[in-house]
Amino acid sequence: MEWCKLLDGQRLGYNELYSEQADRPSYIQDYDRILFSAPFRRLANKTQVHPLYENDHLHHRLIHSLETASVGRSLGIGVGAWLEERNEIEKGERHRVAGVVQAACLAHDIGNPPFGHSGEDAIGQWFKYKIAEKKGIFLDLPVEFHEELSNFEGNAQGFRIINQLEMYRNDGGMRLSKSVIASFVKYPVTAEMRGNFINSQEYCGLKKFGIFKSEFKIFEKVFSSIEIPCVSEAGNKYWRRHPLAFLVEAADDICYKILDVEDGFTSGDFSYDQVSDMLLPLAGIEDFCQKYPEQNEGEKIAILRAVAINKSIKSCIDVFKENYDEIIDGRFSLSLIDASSVSDFFRNITDNSNKKLFTSKRKVELEVFGRNVIHGILNGLLPIYEDYINNNCNEDSMSSYCRQLKKAVAVDLRDVRDSYSACRSICDYVSGMTDRYAVKVAKMLMVS
Ligand SMILES: Nc1ccn([C@H]2C[C@H](O)[C@@H](COP(=O)(O)OP(=O)(O)OP(=O)(O)O)O2)c(=O)n1
Numbered sequence: 001m002e003w004c005k006l007l008d009g010q011r012l013g014y015n016e017l018y019s020e021q022a023d024r025p026s027y028i029q030d031y032d033r034i035l036f037s038a039p040f041r042r043l044a045n046k047t048q049v050h051p052l053y054e055n056d057h058l059h060h061r062l063i064h065s066l067e068t069a070s071v072g073r074s075l076g077i078g079v080g081a082w083l084e085e086r087n088e089i090e091k092g093e094r095h096r097v098a099g100v101v102q103a104a105c106l107a108h109d110i111g112n113p114p115f116g117h118s119g120e121d122a123i124g125q126w127f128k129y130k131i132a133e134k135k136g137i138f139l140d141l142p143v144e145f146h147e148e149l150s151n152f153e154g155n156a157q158g159f160r161i162i163n164q165l166e167m168y169r170n171d172g173g174m175r176l177s178k179s180v181i182a183s184f185v186k187y188p189v190t191a192e193m194r195g196n197f198i199n200s201q202e203y204c205g206l207k208k209f210g211i212f213k214s215e216f217k218i219f220e221k222v223f224s225s226i227e228i229p230c231v232s233e234a235g236n237k238y239w240r241r242h243p244l245a246f247l248v249e250a251a252d253d254i255c256y257k258i259l260d261v262e263d264g265f266t267s268g269d270f271s272y273d274q275v276s277d278m279l280l281p282l283a284g285i286e287d288f289c290q291k292y293p294e295q296n297e298g299e300k301i302a303i304l305r306a307v308a309i310n311k312s313i314k315s316c317i318d319v320f321k322e323n324y325d326e327i328i329d330g331r332f333s334l335s336l337i338d339a340s341s342v343s344d345f346f347r348n349i350t351d352n353s354n355k356k357l358f359t360s361k362r363k364v365e366l367e368v369f370g371r372n373v374i375h376g377i378l379n380g381l382l383p384i385y386e387d388y389i390n391n392n393c394n395e396d397s398m399s400s401y402c403r404q405l406k407k408a409v410a411v412d413l414r415d416v417r418d419s420y421s422a423c424r425s426i427c428d429y430v431s432g433m434t435d436r437y438a439v440k441v442a443k444m445l446m447v448s
Pocket residue numbers: 048049050116117155186208252256257260358
């Protein structure tokens with residue numbers, strides 16, 4: 001891979017409209033387009049870990065995205081400075097590297113549904129059940145779409161939002177630059193093609209899928225135009241990751257793993273001692289308690305968190321440098337955190353979070369509630385789509401109740417023409433909801 005391609009600031013097919021301005025490069029425009037968008041704003045009421053929590057100090061996806069973008073910028077500056085020293089990129093281009101990573105980080109969770117991971121599972125389970133039932137619009141839904149619908153993926157929904165749904169709808173979406181789009185993709189493969197590779201190939205980009213069939217063409221154009229290597233076997237393809245996607249992933253890992261622990265203290269799931277046992281070895285501050293005798297527990301945790309993030313950023317930059325040859329030719333297949341000197345500390349945090357945080361009774365109860373909310377909404381919406389398709393996509397011929405329902409819940413039927421586009425539209429609607437709005441709509445549909 002070559003940096004002159006990887007850092008391409010052009011917008012696929014739209015560059016004649018937006019030639020890059022010297023005082024406002026494309027990555028800054030991209031950052032602003034993402035920041036000002038409605039799906040980004042809705043992240044303010046989407047679960048990070050704790051669904052429907054009342055405590056305003058806990059993270060939601062919006063603040064997490066901003067923090068990730070901030071850490072991503074530091075990772076980008078560190079790596080960019082080193083690339084400049086080696087003459088891999090031109091002098092001053094470190095700011096482009098940092099800006100591209102920062103923008104991709106800002107968008108990284110934009111496709112997340114309400115209620116976090118349990119929301120993703122709930123959407124996938126509903127489709128799996130409906131596909132097995134083979135009724136209505138699911139009767140003629142082609143098999144090629146089953147996998148991507150049965151395992152709803154927030155990453156693929158995010159790709160769809162930035163490239164299709166927002167701003168210039170169906171005409172490039174936010175029209176971000178190719179470098180930002182490619183750095184956003186952690187899993188450069190569709191669900192169907194991934195299914196044909198996972199048994200034979202071990203590659204970090206195949207852990208999940210990141211592209212729906214509906215966006216495959218856009219994805220393929222971006223990846224091939226900046227010359228990211230493609231692995232092709234018997235008509236199936238997946239792509240290697242853009243090198244900066246490893247920095248986006250690292251920024252996300254650093255932020256959520258460390259901040260989940262701090263939130264765990266705020267929510268009462270972790271004691272101060274438990275948090276300090278996890279963060280102090282990572283921060284590596286000697287005589288910590290003696291150094292900060294005046295600080296209360298929350299303040300001490302804030303210091304540990306800040307130093308731990310800084311240490312983790314430095315470790316990830318080192319891993320990028322040490323494994324540069326593999327990263328640049330697409331062979332590297334670990335997360336930077338897993339390959340770093342701080343990996344054991346992160347593994348300890350993950351183990352404790354799995355044991356105490358993600359399985360706490362209150363969280364599990366709220367997740368069950370969230371799942372029922374999502375299933376209730378999906379069941380309530382389905383008649384609109386069935387009726388619309390049965391009436392050859394003519395809204396005027398729909399039953400009066402379905403028309404009323406459509407108006408009440410404000411679904412968008414503009415792109416619905418067949419069973420697949422109906423399913424995509426259902427996913428767009430439900431995954432776009434905030435936690436609070438989902439509960440409100442579920443109440444209107446009288447489900448819980
Ligand atoms: N049972 C679980 C598992 C995870 N989380 C939280 C922990 C993190 O705050 C966040 C991680 O979510 P991401 O969407 O960032 O997921 P990953 O990084 O694990 O996966 P991906 O590769 O899809 O981004 O979800 C949770 O609340 N409950």
